[in-house]
Amino acid sequence: MRREATLPPGQRLIDGFPRFGHLSGGPPAVPDNPVIEIRGAVTEAFDVPLTMLSTLPRRELTADFHCVAGWSATKLRWEGVAFAAVYRTLIEPALSPGTAVTHLVCSGLDGWRSVVSIEDALADDVLVAERLNGRPLDGDHGAPVRFVSPRQYGFINTKHLCRIEVHTAEPKGIHGSLAMRVLAPHPRARVWEEERHRYLPSWSLRCAYRATIAFLMPKGGRSA
Ligand SMILES: Nc1nc2c(c(=O)[nH]1)N[C@H]1C(S)=C(S)[C@@H](COP(=O)(O)O)O[C@H]1N2
Ligand SMILES: [Mo]
Numbered sequence: 001m002r003r004e005a006t007l008p009p010g011q012r013l014i015d016g017f018p019r020f021g022h023l024s025g026g027p028p029a030v031p032d033n034p035v036i037e038i039r040g041a042v043t044e045a046f047d048v049p050l051t052m053l054s055t056l057p058r059r060e061l062t063a064d065f066h067c068v069a070g071w072s073a074t075k076l077r078w079e080g081v082a083f084a085a086v087y088r089t090l091i092e093p094a095l096s097p098g099t100a101v102t103h104l105v106c107s108g109l110d111g112w113r114s115v116v117s118i119e120d121a122l123a124d125d126v127l128v129a130e131r132l133n134g135r136p137l138d139g140d141h142g143a144p145v146r147f148v149s150p151r152q153y154g155f156i157n158t159k160h161l162c163r164i165e166v167h168t169a170e171p172k173g174i175h176g177s178l179a180m181r182v183l184a185p186h187p188r189a190r191v192w193e194e195e196r197h198r199y200l201p202s203w204s205l206r207c208a209y210r211a212t213i214a215f216l217m218p219k220g221g222r223s224a
Pocket of ligand 2: 020067
């Protein structure tokens with residue numbers, strides 16, 4: 001069977017796993033004692049030092065990775081802790097009484113922000129990953145830790161995770177400019193359902209995305 005047959009709809013294999021940051025500049029500096037700030041619907045804002053993650057059970061996961069622009073990297077081996085364990089152990093006990101959480105906003109040290117529904121965030125293959133392919137995460141792929149949700153497009157997989165905001169309704173206004181609002185990501189972003197964008201059908205951006213990939217990774221793309 002051709003490998004491509006196992007990729008989600010509209011995806012193409014790429015060689016390796018390129019860095020694909022959308023914000024300019026190189027990887028952000030990692031602070032000496034990194035934390036994940038917990039904000040939003042908690043009784044009091046607090047910070048989780050990354051050292052605290054070592055108190056949770058370790059998780060390993062081999063998964064493919066799919067960018068909304070149509071490239072896929074396969075067989076990435078992530079190691080870290082289950083996001084659900086972080087949530088249940090560290091975040092849930094700090095919620096304000098009676099809070100019904102619907103969404104989280106994950107932020108990266110580079111200013112990246114991404115909204116994820118609580119249902120998707122608590123799926124059993126979602127990790128806070130510290131290692132990739134047997135090595136600590138590097139600057140390209142999200143040092144010091146990354147939110148990894150393999151069943152959702154890359155943009156949900158926030159690199160350099162430094163902040164989680166807890167919300168009781170879908171947060172609006174994450175995407176400031178008109179262009180970004182038109183290109184708004186799909187609220188679920190599930191790759192097998194091809195939920196790329198909120199308003200635009202997948203076919204409408206196919207040519208633009210192919211051109212972007214060809215420009216950014218001239219040797220990388222392999223056609224299906
Ligand atoms: N902090 C941060 N996370 C991010 C991004 C980013 O620019 N900054 N880009 C997203 C997008 S669109 C994709 S496809 C993947 C790319 O991951 P990679 O650079 O490890 O290949 O990271 C996602 N997470
Ligand atoms: Mo992406």
